[in-house]
Amino acid sequence: MASEEYFEKLSYPDAPKIVTSSIPGPKTKDLLEKELGNETPTRIAPIGIPVAWEEASGATFKDPDGNVYIDLSAGVAVNNVGHSHPDIVDVIKKECGRLMHTPDGTCKNRQKLGQMLSEIAPGNLKGNVKMAYGLSGSSANEIAIKFARASTGKSIILGFQGAYHGSIGTTLTLTTSPTFRSLYRPFMPFVERLGPYPYCYRCPYDLTNPECDLQCAKYVEFQLTDPYGGIDVGNVAALILEPMQGEGGYVPPPPGWMEYIYNLCKRLGILVIDDEVQMGMGRTGTMFACEHYDIEPDIITMGKALGGDVAFSAVLCRADLVKDLEPFSHVLTAAGNSMSCAVACKNIELIQDGLLDRANEMGAYAMGRLKDLAKERDVIGDVRGMGWGIAIELVSDKKTKQPLSMAEVVRIVWMLRDNGVYVLPCGRYDNILRMIPPLVISKDLVDKGIDIIADVLETAGMAKYSLNWTIGS
Numbered sequence: 001m002a003s004e005e006y007f008e009k010l011s012y013p014d015a016p017k018i019v020t021s022s023i024p025g026p027k028t029k030d031l032l033e034k035e036l037g038n039e040t041p042t043r044i045a046p047i048g049i050p051v052a053w054e055e056a057s058g059a060t061f062k063d064p065d066g067n068v069y070i071d072l073s074a075g076v077a078v079n080n081v082g083h084s085h086p087d088i089v090d091v092i093k094k095e096c097g098r099l100m101h102t103p104d105g106t107c108k109n110r111q112k113l114g115q116m117l118s119e120i121a122p123g124n125l126k127g128n129v130k131m132a133y134g135l136s137g138s139s140a141n142e143i144a145i146k147f148a149r150a151s152t153g154k155s156i157i158l159g160f161q162g163a164y165h166g167s168i169g170t171t172l173t174l175t176t177s178p179t180f181r182s183l184y185r186p187f188m189p190f191v192e193r194l195g196p197y198p199y200c201y202r203c204p205y206d207l208t209n210p211e212c213d214l215q216c217a218k219y220v221e222f223q224l225t226d227p228y229g230g231i232d233v234g235n236v237a238a239l240i241l242e243p244m245q246g247e248g249g250y251v252p253p254p255p256g257w258m259e260y261i262y263n264l265c266k267r268l269g270i271l272v273i274d275d276e277v278q279m280g281m282g283r284t285g286t287m288f289a290c291e292h293y294d295i296e297p298d299i300i301t302m303g304k305a306l307g308g309d310v311a312f313s314a315v316l317c318r319a320d321l322v323k324d325l326e327p328f329s330h331v332l333t334a335a336g337n338s339m340s341c342a343v344a345c346k347n348i349e350l351i352q353d354g355l356l357d358r359a360n361e362m363g364a365y366a367m368g369r370l371k372d373l374a375k376e377r378d379v380i381g382d383v384r385g386m387g388w389g390i391a392i393e394l395v396s397d398k399k400t401k402q403p404l405s406m407a408e409v410v411r412i413v414w415m416l417r418d419n420g421v422y423v424l425p426c427g428r429y430d431n432i433l434r435m436i437p438p439l440v441i442s443k444d445l446v447d448k449g450i451d452i453i454a455d456v457l458e459t460a461g462m463a464k465y466s467l468n469w470t471i472g473s
Helices: 004-010 026-036 086-096 108-120 137-152 169-174 215-225 257-268 338-376 406-418 443-459
Strands: 055-057 060-062 068-071 129-134 156-160 191-194 236-241 271-275 299-302 313-318 380-386 389-397 424-426 432-435
Touching (some): 004 443, 068 443, 108 313, 137 156, 137 236, 137 271, 137 299, 156 169, 257 271, 406 424, 406 443
Parallel strands (some): 156 236, 271 299
Antiparallel strands (some): 299 313
């Protein structure tokens, strides 16, 4: 593994540093107003967390006014190897002058990436997968659903409560957040909801693991095997699930749950699609988060950190499932271009070169500090996660677990921003601070970030904090 000095040099040495009297500063505010004046109001980050990006390096970024932030978002688990990693920049510089777009054509980088993905595939999928490429996690999941239906001749796709699988087409139907769904009905047919996904902190049965004996998994079995349950199991093509729910609140399932669901699907002849878009590529301390469990998915979807600074995604299918697909039956014009494939190859190499161990080591360190902090801050109800995917769940009452209101969470996120720490919330109640920094973040920046979180959570309940910026203000 690289030295701590190496990781420190990847980020700006003066982070965090706030030089303007208020945020957004004048240059940032002007940029935000001009940009958002041309765009629809559907974007989350610049409206919910008014920040502009001027440049970024490692686990830090600067805004146009010269403020320097610690990035605990990694671009929503995209920049696992860090922003503008020098090796990635070198690859992009080299490849953009040689070959970029190919019309779904053959090139050396694409062949190399397919070979690498086959070699890192988990379990018996290693050397036994066929690839298809996309441009985002949403497109990867749409491809997986298409292939599952085509290979089985069945129509129904199953998903879980609390899931996020995308924001278009069938993936929007599978996503359960009202933020993404409310205005966009009607949804796609032939999608059925299972649940609950195990959320042990908020167990709907008011039970405790392991004494609960996985009642949530047993209820899913009841849903699928009850003759009057309303799900035509004989027409189910696949179940798509996250190995740890992301947007739903960074919720890891308890021991044994994933295996129970997997074995149930195998018994009923249902394919398992493992959505690794947010949790894959080393985020949980293994290349694929499913490697924490004794399961072998039939299809794996990848995105976000696979391309990192370049938009890219992939679908890994068990070879026998797709061998009879019709030629020319699936096309995405810009997917799998030469430069994107080269960048993905380099991202895989960097993650394999010590970042898996780094995610486990620093994730465990941060988890320990945050669990200690939870004992001191009444506003922290739960700290959970795997590797460098950690949730801090905020509550207004620890005994009742009443979620902290969205307004209060936004206030805290803005206070963190104003102190140089960039965090994105998530969760069913929008009350989760997720710590998902680039895997290359230094220990010094981890400590600084957690210290600032501790200070902000201590003062959050005191004097009213003005949310002092709106579009056009």
